[in-house]
Amino acid sequence: MRFFNFIICAAAAASLASCGGKKEKSSSTGWNYNDKNQGGFAKAKAKDVKAGPGLVFVQGGTFVMGATQEDVMADWNNVPKRVTVNSFFIDRTEVANIHYREYLFWLARQFDPTDPVNKSIHQKAYPDTLVWRSELAYNEPYVEYYFRHPAYNMYPVVGVSWEQAHDFSLWRTDRVNELELVKGGFANKKQVTTGDQGADAFNTKAYLLGLTDVTPGPAAKSKKNPLKDANGRPxxxxxxxxxxxxxxxxxxxxxxxxxxxLAYIGNNPNVRKGEKKRGEELISNKQVYAWNNNFNGLRENRRNAWQGEMLANFKRGSGDLMGVAGGLNDRAATTSEVESYFPNSFGLFNMSGNVSEWVADVYRPMTHEVGDDFNYFRGNEFKKLVVKNDAETDPAERYEKDSTGKVKYELENDADLSKRRNYQHANALGYLDGDSLSGYSYGYGITTLVNDSSRVIKGGSWMDRPYWLSPGTRRWLQQDQSSNTVGFRCAMTYFGAPEGNRTKTGNHWPTKRTRR
Incomplete structure (x- = not known):
């Protein structure tokens, strides 16, 4: 398994300022970059953006989002719509028990669990292991063993609400960034071994605002430190x-x-390498599940082929969750390990089956009719930093942190947005579908259970029939609720040319010299 670290280092460009080499000039002003004698404006050298730990690159494109089968549930909540998604990173597998236990271990190390003040922090993070209980089934062993026993280390974590999955993602960002500081020599290695820091624990946004300090590492204290201020000093x-x-x-x-x-990249195996080749924009609008005729080896007509095998963990029929002894079909009674079954053409495991997965969106049945056709998403709340004292220049006196060290944010004031053209309300959760601007009304608790805390779940689970394994199907659950059939995986925004590293944006051809 390959894990990548995201590193964009400013060292190469900044080091030019410390030597006598030729300085890079601004094409806008002609002033030198990284030159203390010409303003000292620092420009980091652009390098490839790489995936963070556990992530794989997904090349963006267009596809038909929504139903690919008959709407047998009569929900009419996934009307087909063509959209474009920009390239991004996503977890190769679902987040496993061992990953979430690592999160809880860090919380216990930073926030003393014996201190009553920290009780709510730990209670908020613990998964609900009682999701395994049923009045008419003997599932009690799963309550005790599923999350903590080593036999289930690499099984998907369940009993985690949307809110907990969101908090885990924030924690993961900070741990990766903290380690990047240490590996780059900008923070002392004791930074990652120091425990019980409480609200002073490393937080990326707090650090960038100057609310959290770290002990400088060897690179930061070195004369060869590539980071310089406007006067050329380290x-x-x-x-x-x-x-x-x-x-x-x-x-x-x-x-x-x-x-x-859906991983339609499998339909276009001749994807562009450098600037030489590209696929033929082949797309299968009627693909039903997360596997297809991909170049990983499925559907080959040869001996010992995959044809006829169970390619996902799901409920084949009433009372049939894994087949007959001696001939088990999907070989999993409940969940299975996160690297089970065959990955799709992006190399992603269990996008159909095993556990359904939380996504970021707020649920609305009619979203497809009004949503944007580029980077479609419902769930925006436009926020700004909470400012304690606008007159203060000291970050510690100007901004606020919560008890876990996170920077506090609040919704923008709608009165300040009245002259904006692109948006005029900070809360866009119900925009054009369940607000005053739309023709729809959601009477929560009266005519529907849908509200602004309803979050979408995707992908089908070990307890679902095949219908729900289609990526186009969608269901929802309240963001503070959890289930033994729902887990999650993380994603990360990608910046740069959409075909990935070492490529350019747009098409390029040789230029001819013209006579003057």
């Missing part, structure tokens, strides 16, 4: 513009998740 504080920090881990949007599950 600085110990890493900034966002240095490009050292990774982007945020987050839950994938519904469009991203569905696109990644």
């Amino acid at each position: 600085r110990t504080q890493v900034t966002f513009e240095d490009g050292i920090f990774t982007q945020d881990y987050r839950l994938p949007t519904e469009a991203e998740w569905e696109y990644a599950a």
Whole structure:
């Protein structure tokens, strides 16, 4: 298994300022970059954006989002619609028990669980293991063993609400970035071994705002420190513009998740390498599940082929969750390990079956009719930093952190948005579908259970019939609820040319010299 680290290092460009080499000039002003004698504006050298730990690259494109089968549930909540999704990163597998236990271990190390003040922090993070209980089934052993026993280390974590999955993503971002500082020598290695820091624990946004300090590492204290201030002097504080920090881990949007599950790149195996070749824009609008005629080896007419095998973990029929002894079909009574079955053409496991997965979107049945056709998403709440004292320049006195060290944000004031053209309301959860601007009304608790806390789940689970395994199907659950059939995986935004690293944006041809 390959794990990548996201590193965009400013060292190469910044080091030019410390030697006598030729300086790079701005094509806008002609001033030198990284030159203390010409303003000292720092420009980090652009390098390939790489996936964070556990992620794989998904090349974006267009596809038909929504139903690919007859709407047997009569929900009419996934009307087909063609959209485009930009390239992004997504977890190769679902988040496993061992990964979530790592999260809980870190919380216990940073926030003393014996201190009553920290009780709510730990209670908020624990998965609900009681989701395994049923009045008419003997599932009690799963309550005790499924999450903590080593036999289930690499099984998908369940009993986790949308809110908990969201918090895990934030924590994951901070741990990856903290390690990047240490590996780059900008933070002392004791930074990652120091426990019980409480609200002073490393948080990426708090660090960038100057609310959290780290002990400088050897590179930061070295005379060869590539990071320079405007006067050409070494600085110990890493900034966002240095490009050292990774982007945020987050839950994938519904469009991203569905696109990644269908993996239409398998229809275009001759994807462009460099600037030489590209596929023929082949697409299968009627693909039903997350596997297809991909180039990984499925559907080959040869001896010991995969034809006829169970390619996902699901409920084949009433009372049949794994087949007959001696001839088990999917070989899993409940969930299975996160790397079970065959990956799709993006290399993603269990996009159909095993556990359904949380996505970022707020659920609305009619979203497809009004949603954007580029990076489609419902769930925006436009926020700004909470400012304690606008007159203060000291970050610690100007901004606020919560008890876990996260920077506090609040919704923008609608009165300040009245002259904006692109949006005028900070809360866009019900925009054009369940608000005053739409023709729909959701009477929560009266005519429907849908509200602004209803989040979409995708992919089908070990307890579902084949219908729900289609990436186009969608269901929902309240964001503070959980189930033994629902897990999650993380995603990350990608920046750069949509075909990935070492490629260019747009088409390019040789230029001819013209006579003057």
